[in-house]
Amino acid sequence: MNDQKQLNRWRLILGSQSKDQISFGGEGFRAMESGIGCEDLEEALDFLYSREYGEDVRREGGTGASRLTTAGWITKIRRLFPKETVEVLERHALERYEMQELLTDKEVLEKLEPNQELLKTILQLKHLMKGPVLDTARRIVRKVAEEIAEKLNREIRRSLLGSLDRNTPSHVKSMRNLDIRKTIRRNLSHYDPEEKRLVLEQVYFSSRTRKYNQWRVVIAVDESGSMLDSVIHSAVMAGIFAWLPMLDTRLVIFDTQVVDLSAHLEDPVETLMSIQLGGGTYIAGALQYCEGLIENPNRTMVILVSDLCEGGSIGGLLGVSRDIIESGAKLICLTALDRDANPVYDRRTAQRLADLGAHVGAMTPEMLGDFMGKIMQ
Template identity: 45%
Template sequence: MADHQDNAELLRRWRLILGRYAQPLQGEAWSAQDGRLDASLDYLYGREYERKGMLRGGSAGAGGSLDPSQLRAIDWLNQARKLFPQEVYERVQGHAIERYELSGLLRDPSVLASLEPNQALARALIGMRGRLSANMTDAVRAIIRRVVEEITERLRKDFVNAVTGRRNRFRRSQINSAQNFDWRATIAANLKHYDTASARMVIARPIFNARVRRSLPWDVILCVDQSASMMDSVIYAAVVAGILSGLPAVNVRLVVFDTSVVDLTHLASDPVEVLLTVQLGGGTNIGRAVQYCEQLVVNPQRTVMALISDFEEGAPPGPLLASLKRMAESRVTLLGLAALDERAQPVYDRGMAQRLADQGMHVAALTPQHFAEWLAEVMQ
């Protein structure tokens, strides 16, 4: 009996995955609710058949009370919200906007306000910003702000802990955090509590290092590629600039570029305004941007220049490499942060990355959390 139920559930799932061209299910294996799920999925993912030249006509077994040919995008969105768990709904919503370009969802402020704010939606809004009507501005700003706040909340602690102070092994702290835990001193102080019977050491007094604030300021220049492929990296770079701008003893310069260079330092403390200002798209001239950043260096030995890019240089690389060489020789700390896609997978030109490394740049593909640790290491 159990095997029969398992097989029926497996068939049902495959039927929902394969869609209209799968063999129809009958009886208890296919309920009215399954029909509604199938119709909702077919409204969106049936577009794959259209792309491949297959007709979107009806088919036996599609079932359900929602006719995909009659279902408008906004009605479909409301239905999907009720039909699917929250995690599934957010993924389906992202596919609708990004992959299948149901831009009708983004034309009505009330509909936009009803969408689940997430990074996929923020990417779509930033990319479509120039094509949205004026009455959408407030709704777009509100969604981007909520996404920025969520990312900031997630990253702020990492940057504050990593960048504002290094561990002081000679002063102890009452603040008990895993990052400050001194395991060597703790073992030494608690050896007398070793229990020979159980072969275990009882930690009666854990020891934590204090953290000291740096008094000498660091200049951090964030040089951010805003070409079309850099959407996720631009979002994170804007948030990182906002966090760093609020830290003591860190002076932030924010520069974005494609074939042109724009200095957004005056907006660095407000990631929302940065994202509403950037113009994604166009070519890439990394050399021009790096040469501009070179002019911003005042105290080379206490300057970090972080290039956030996929390193797909569209201009001759000579000026870029020469500028990096000059900065490296003057002891500017050069970091190359390779682009990551939405799944945190590195996407960059490895050949160019090696050429940058040969000029003295430290290149890595890091998540924002690891970027915070990296900054802390070079700013010791």
């Protein structure tokens, strides 16, 4: 029985091309205990992966069995496979096999799993959409953007809405607010010398003091194709900043041109759908535009989100960066991250910017919020 299960698995891996060499047998490979047989699994996998052999899997009619439609395939894989597997299959369909009909057919698009990978693909192919399909895409963009915002909002607001006030006790008992020094000092009388143990009768926490002295934050995001994940998070993050009372937020995106999206910050859909991916990269030009938005340098942060691969003159980039820093404004360079959250950027340019006094590094939203909070103090 185990041997037959292994053969069934190999048949699924190799696909229907191997039917003359390997046949399904035994009680059949059951998926998710739902009575689904090997043939169902093979049909769903063949619909996608037969493209490796150049087959026109979309044709219908003829003397063979009827073929799945794209909409039927989406329905089927959702019934056959767990969510994580469905997302992998959908990603392969879009990225590896360029099945653009997934995004140009309203019925199919509505069945896709809303997630960040789908959002990225919509942003890349939105020029192919129109009418009801575009309306559906915008709903997906809003849903995914709101999910990302919900996560980022918790991290950013916790970091930015105040600094620790060591003089005022807090009723919020969290490790983030723990006043360890006060806790030890107030409990020293309960130290057990024999056990060499400090007994804590009371644990003290610090409150947060809110600050409303407004700072201007200018976020400049490189919209070249490799920066897509960073563009999405930056756009959503800027929208969160726009709601915070201590920040006056501006958002610009750039390639060789600069587009100011500050007017759309409160609507993440408009912000994201305005992104035009690809093209060259002219960081110096973007920073020159940002420099023009600086009114009070001592209360301004310019946040550059880029892989720092400058398409123009490095001298020009360093020159405008020096001007921003010497004006008294803070220049923060957030480097791009790959899918595994590893920094991907031009390290030589990063070092030269750091030598000028820019703050350069990869930061999570919470780390950025903490860093900004320290600057604002």
